[in-house]
Amino acid sequence: MLRRILFLSQARTQAMRPSRKAALISITDADALPARLPEGWVALHREACDDIDLEDHTLDDFSLDDDEYVPLSTAQATAIAAFVDTIDQRCTCLVVHCRFGQSRSAAIAKAVCKARGLSFPRNYELPNPFVYRVMCRALGVGDEG
Numbered sequence: 001m002l003r004r005i006l007f008l009s010q011a012r013t014q015a016m017r018p019s020r021k022a023a024l025i026s027i028t029d030a031d032a033l034p035a036r037l038p039e040g041w042v043a044l045h046r047e048a049c050d051d052i053d054l055e056d057h058t059l060d061d062f063s064l065d066d067d068e069y070v071p072l073s074t075a076q077a078t079a080i081a082a083f084v085d086t087i088d089q090r091c092t093c094l095v096v097h098c099r100f101g102q103s104r105s106a107a108i109a110k111a112v113c114k115a116r117g118l119s120f121p122r123n124y125e126l127p128n129p130f131v132y133r134v135m136c137r138a139l140g141v142g143d144e145g
Contacts (some may be wrong), residue, residue, distance in 0.1 A: 002038060002084075004118050007109040009101030010035050018042075021081050022093040027104050030070035033099070045083040047076045050127050052130045053130035072104070072131050077138035084112055084139070103128040111135035111143075 001073075013024070018040035026046045028037050033048055049072040087094065094112065098104040106129035111121040114136065136143035 002088055002091060002094055002112075002118070005090075005104035005113050005116075005118060005120075006093065006095045007101055007110045008095060008097045008099050010099050012101065013037065013095060013097035016095075019093060021091050023083075023087040024093045025083065025094065025096040025108060027096065027098040027106075029099060029109070043087045044070045045080060047072070049073070049076060049099070049104070049127055049131075051131075053128055055130050055133065072134050074134060074138065077134045080108060080135065081138040081140075084115075088116075089112055102126045102143060103118070104131050107131035108135050111139055111141070117138040 005092045010028070014036055016038070017137045018038055020040070020042065023043040024037065024040060024041045026044065026122060028035055028048050032048065037044065048070070052069050052071050054071045055127050067111070084094065095110045096105040103126055106124060108131060109134055110120045110127045132141040
């Protein structure tokens with residue numbers, strides 16, 4: 001049963017030695033290569049999306065073509081939620097990484113913590129609000145707080 005959720009940078013995750021009771025969610029930028037991760041995770045789930053908040057901005061706000069930024073989709077969030085369900089009985093720790101370990105990974109970790117009744121750092125202010133809302137919906141929990 002999950003007891004601990006960590007959110008880390010890609011560099012830190014790539015350098016760590018996996019625990020035999022830990023699963024990993026790897027989030028990379030949409031245009032990036034998959035992270036080069038050490039072997040030994042109980043389970044691994046990969047997704048690619050960019051760190052944008054479409055509920056506060058539209059793609060036009062970025063002054064770029066629509067194809068240049070890819071937000072987390074409902075389908076990706078649903079796949080992450082299903083992954084969390086499959087590892088819940090096999091793992092005590094879930095590690096979530098994104099490039100800097102501050103926004104997308106923190107939002108996913110915060111949503112999973114809420115869904116599983118685990119604590120999340122109270123004063124942490126950097127989780128991506130859009131990713132958090134999409135993940136909460138996929139996990140079947142409210143997105144307030």
